[in-house]
Amino acid sequence: MRKQIVAGNWKMNKDFVDSEILVAKLLSQHKHAQTQVIIAPPFTNLLAATNALKGSSIDVAAQNMHFAKQGAYTGEISADMLSSVGVKTVILGHSERRAYFNETDELLAQKVNAALENKMRVIFCFGEELSDRKSGQQNDVVAAQIQKALFHLSPDAWSNIILAYEPVWAIGTGETASPEQAQDMHAFIRQTIANQYNAQLANSISILYGGSVKSSNAKDIFSKPDVDGGLIGGASLDAEHFYAIVNSF
Numbered sequence: 238m239r240k241q242i243v244a245g246n247w248k249m250n251k252d253f254v255d256s257e258i259l260v261a262k263l264l265s266q267h268k269h270a271q272t273q274v275i276i277a278p279p280f281t282n283l284l285a286a287t288n289a290l291k292g293s294s295i296d297v298a299a300q301n302m303h304f305a306k307q308g309a310y311t312g313e314i315s316a317d318m319l320s321s322v323g324v325k326t327v328i329l330g331h332s333e334r335r336a337y338f339n340e341t342d343e344l345l346a347q348k349v350n351a352a353l354e355n356k357m358r359v360i361f362c363f364g365e366e367l368s369d370r371k372s373g374q375q376n377d378v379v380a381a382q383i384q385k386a387l388f389h390l391s392p393d394a395w396s397n398i399i400l401a402y403e404p405v406w407a408i409g410t411g412e413t414a415s416p417e418q419a420q421d422m423h424a425f426i427r428q429t430i431a432n433q434y435n436a437q438l439a440n441s442i443s444i445l446y447g448g449s450v451k452s453s454n455a456k457d458i459f460s461k462p463d464v465d466g467g468l469i470g471g472a473s474l475d476a477e478h479f480y481a482i483v484n485s486f
């Protein structure tokens with residue numbers, strides 16, 4: 238059985254104090270949660286979050302990392318550094334990193350390798366632009382993103398990969414893919430992985446949907462058979478709203 242997962246990407250929000258407050262509120266909401274919950278605070282709040290969540294089943298993820306082990310990369314953070322503060326999961330390939338920091342699929346393949354070598358779990362994000370969908374290219378674009386960044390991996394490595402399909406036109410826009418659009422794409426992604434590897438592996442991968450998920454639409458999206466949860470941006474910044482989504486299965 239693949240895992241149901243809801244992950245919150247805080248992006249560049251919450252200073253140290255606000256982060257502590259939000260983590261405490263999340264913990265108080267978490268008691269009855271059945272779903273695997275992951276939060277991704279900014280780098281400056283990771284240590285405090287892992288300390289506060291020790292002993293709970295909420296996992297902490299970083300929003301990015303560099304592929305090198307160490308060295309002259311001013312402003313960057315390595316997998317070792319993340320591990321040293323108790324972070325075992327990293328989000329890679331978010332559309333904002335691709336758009337504003339020129340992250341390519343080739344660079345992302347290096348980051349994925351570095352994370353896996355350090356025994357970290359990767360939430361790998363990808364998704365088409367509005368122009369791709371308007372021209373009917375969405376499947377080709379998504380297949381190419383996955384193929385370039387992930388298809389060099391051995392079958393075993395996939396046990397540490399979580400996929401997050403995030404159509405760029407739905408991120409932070411209030412525009413959501415319909416449950417049917419999400420299901421169609423998730424089924425296509427699973428079939429693409431089955432073609433490259435095998436059906437058993439494809440069926441074991443959690444594929445999250447991301448893009449303006451809220452408590453009002455999460456249930457319909459999560460009810461689809463190939464949607465295994467969500468990557469949540471804006472709505473992850475409020476504990477009650479986030480847990481309404483977590484409890485939407």
Ligand code: PEP
Nearest residue numbers: 408409447448449470471
């Ligand atoms: C995201 O940033 O991954 C995201 C899905 O954002 P939002 O939920 O705000 O659209």
